[in-house]
Amino acid sequence: MKSNVIPEIKNARALERSDDIRMKLEGTLAEAVRFIERNQICEVGLWRKFVEVFRMHGDGIGDVWVSWRSEYWGKMMRGASMVLQYTNDNGMYKILEESVRDMLTAEDEHGRISGYSVEQEFTRWDLWGRKYVMLGMMYFMEICRDEELNHAMIASMRRQADYIIDRIGPGKLDIRTCSKNWEGMNSCSILEPMVRLYRLTGEQRYLDFAEYIISTGFIQSANLIELAYADEVAPHDYPVVKAYEMMSCFEGLLQYYYVTGIEKYRTAVLNFGHRILDGELSVIGCSGCTHELFDHTAVRQTQTDYKGIVQETCVTVTWMKFAAALLELSGEAAFADRIEQSYYNAYLGSFNTQRALFSDKKMNDVPQVLPFDSYSPLVADRRGRKVGGYNYFPDHTFYGCCACIGAAGAGVIPQIALMRSAQGLTLNYYEQGVIHTTTPTGKALTLTMDTAYPYDGKVRIALETEADELFTLALRVPAWCQKATVTVGSSTQEAAPGYVQLSQKWQNGDVILLDLPMRVTRVLPPEGAVNADVFAAYQHGPIVLAADKRVADPDSVLALQCDEQGTADSRAVYCPEIREAHLCLEVALENGEKARLIDYASAGKTWTEESRCAAWLYQKPLA
Ligand SMILES: [Zn+2]
Structure with missing residues (x-):
């Protein structure tokens, strides 16, 4: 079912996805989809557990480690539905359909589907979670085979949205105060499902509410839309810099442009996207080298003194989705280039293909396997450092934000592979x-x-x-x-x-x-980068090459013999130490020795120091 009650403005998209483009791809995408099906979509118990969150209403009380469980269901449903749109698999479809039906029974007597009780609602991550419930249903509607179920979802989403609109807005609660995090930016990201609900129902009040959110500028201390429109400062200089939440708000603004045609918002969204392209991405295609924040990643990605988490998978996937939307809007190949960069490197690198266990001793939990890693190293470090968006459940299991968002990344690829x-x-x-x-x-x-x-x-x-x-x-x-x-x-x-x-x-x-001739090519950090003279990365086509400790020490100097164009000879070799490596190249170092580098996505997969790895390689010792 298409959300086409209210049509989009004509010719707003330079490139379009289309229902009559069907494909079967056999390379990395087939591998990714199979992994997602086996390790996530078919986990019936997981879907049930995520729906229970909305019957317990326990997210608003107690410690922070239970406060955003309400994002899990919708986020995972969105990604799973995107994958299903590509595979059309009957068995997987049944699982999703059953979970949607289960979710519809979790609506309370007020018409809410919220992880929070009425007493605790509109705090913390409540609106953020409600956003995902609606988005999960909306993405499932794209694959839904049952008209009655579609109508039931729309009816439920109307009640969910009406409850919110009755209590938030001019003369009522300020949406930016409905969360103490990020000046309320997370709450404002409910813009996207509100615009989509307007398209589905034609009800003016949803558009009015979207306009109210836009009038707030997404945060308390500044108007992010005006900042993007003026284009005088980069996102890392905005007063709030949380990357994922901010992109989520701009995804909603783009939907608003498609129904209103107001050029100012097209400009603001594109300016914001170009600023990310220009300064907020790393060589592996993620943003944020300081926690999960826009921080001028292009120049910070070679820093060695920050020991915190970097390069969140939620940021990678949200960026891929947002870049796909910008590709549609603008038709600029640069956005497709960057999706490719993110997909083959940061994204596929996050797959927990070796089923590494994670446990957090502080949380006293039982070791558990999650399908996706949350943070990706750039300079020498190990994978599996932390579960992003960790929240636990009454049965003493846990899950994470990045584990839930993962499937959507693979879902982006069939949408952009061929476009009209x-x-x-x-x-x-x-x-x-x-x-x-x-x-x-x-x-x-x-x-x-x-x-x-x-690889070729x-x-x-x-x-x-x-x-x-x-x-x-x-x-x-x-x-x-x-x-x-x-x-x-x-x-x-x-x-x-x-x-x-x-x-x-x-x-x-x-x-x-x-x-498209592929040679190993040296990538230097951009001008002004931290440690610019110390590091280089090497690419082979779209694949970033990594040092993985099992075959090359990422803490040692690995400077390749390059010609004046910065390209190097290489020889594809078998890698007995890392049999799952997709690409292993033998290269000559400046010191005359040989070394083997592997594709970044295959590096670090034991999630231990044993496979410590790096994308940025020392060209000389750090002074
Ligand atoms: Zn995350």
Whole structure:
């Protein structure tokens, strides 16, 4: 079911997702989806436990370690529904449907679905959790096969929203005081489901409430929308800098733009997104080298004196989702480049593929396996340091925010892999597999990709069409590739980073060869970076190479012999010490020795010092 009661303004999106683009990809995405299905979606007990939170109403009392459990269900339902939109798996669908039905029975006599009691409501993370309940239902509606269930969800969401609107707003509670965290920014992020509910129902009061939230500017001490619109300072200079909550507010603002067409908000959202691109991301594609905060990550990512947690998985995934939304809005390839960077490095790195146990002695809990790690090292450190968003349950188990958000990251990839443009189709993502869709005039079209991407840069794309047709197929040439070529038939052309537009009459059996030559390339920290002269990172295509202590000591100097262009020779080798490594390259060091580096996503997976790892490698000892 589509949320299309209130239409979007026309031509607001440069690129569009489409229901008639179906695909089956066999590379990293297949692996990620299988992992998510087995380690999360099929855990029926987990879904039940998360729904119980809304019957207990215990999140508002006691210590902080029970105060945001109400985000878990909706966050996990959103990600799971995104994955299901891609897989369409019947068994998994049944599990989600049953959980949604269970959730509908957790509504209390006031029409609330909240983890908080009426006495404790509108404090801490209450509105944040209610946001996720509604978003979970809205994302499930996108895959729901039962119209009656859709209507039941909408009816419930109306009651949930009406209860809030009756108590918060002008002359009532100030939404920014409904949480003591982050000047109420977490509460303001309920903007997104309110706008979506307006689209679903056509009820003006939800739009009015969205406008009220926008009028607050998201925090108490400044107006973040005006700051983004003016574009004079970067997000790390805003008065509140919590990365994930802030992006969540701007996701809602973008939805508001789509129903109103007010250009100012389009500009504000895009300015904010460009500022993240320019200064708030690390080499692995996450933000925040000081806790979970925007902190000018581009220049801080090489710091060694901060011992706290960095690079939160919630930030990685929220950024991937937000970047996908900005890609749709703007059609700028840079956003697709950055999704790729986050996906292959920070995101896939967070998968707990070795089923490492986590326990927090302070919490006195029982060791437990969570599907995703919460924090990713940049300079030498170990994985599995802490469970982000840790909250515990009456049965003495625990879960975390990042574990819940994980699935949404994989869900982003099928949404952006192939998109519709005004002229035809745009291919953003290359992995072995098949994509079924239609041409601009509605004829069946199949694209078959043969490739070992992201580990090799040769991509063969074969077209099967019903009839000859003139349209544009745009292919993304990633920013890391300066020497790409595209061959169609007998003609080969060079292609600069960005989109190469192939406009021609396509015929059944046409073949495109995209060559994205991959060499190990040195990445230097940006100007002004901390320890800029000490560190370098190395990439092979979109893959960041890491030192993993099992094969290369991340605390030692690992300076590669590079030519004047900063590229190095390498040889793919088998890695018996880390058999699960996707890529292992033998390289020559400046000191004449050889070393082996592996793909960042495979590094650190024991979550112990044994696999201590780093993306930024010492080029000389730290003074
Ligand atoms: Zn998190």
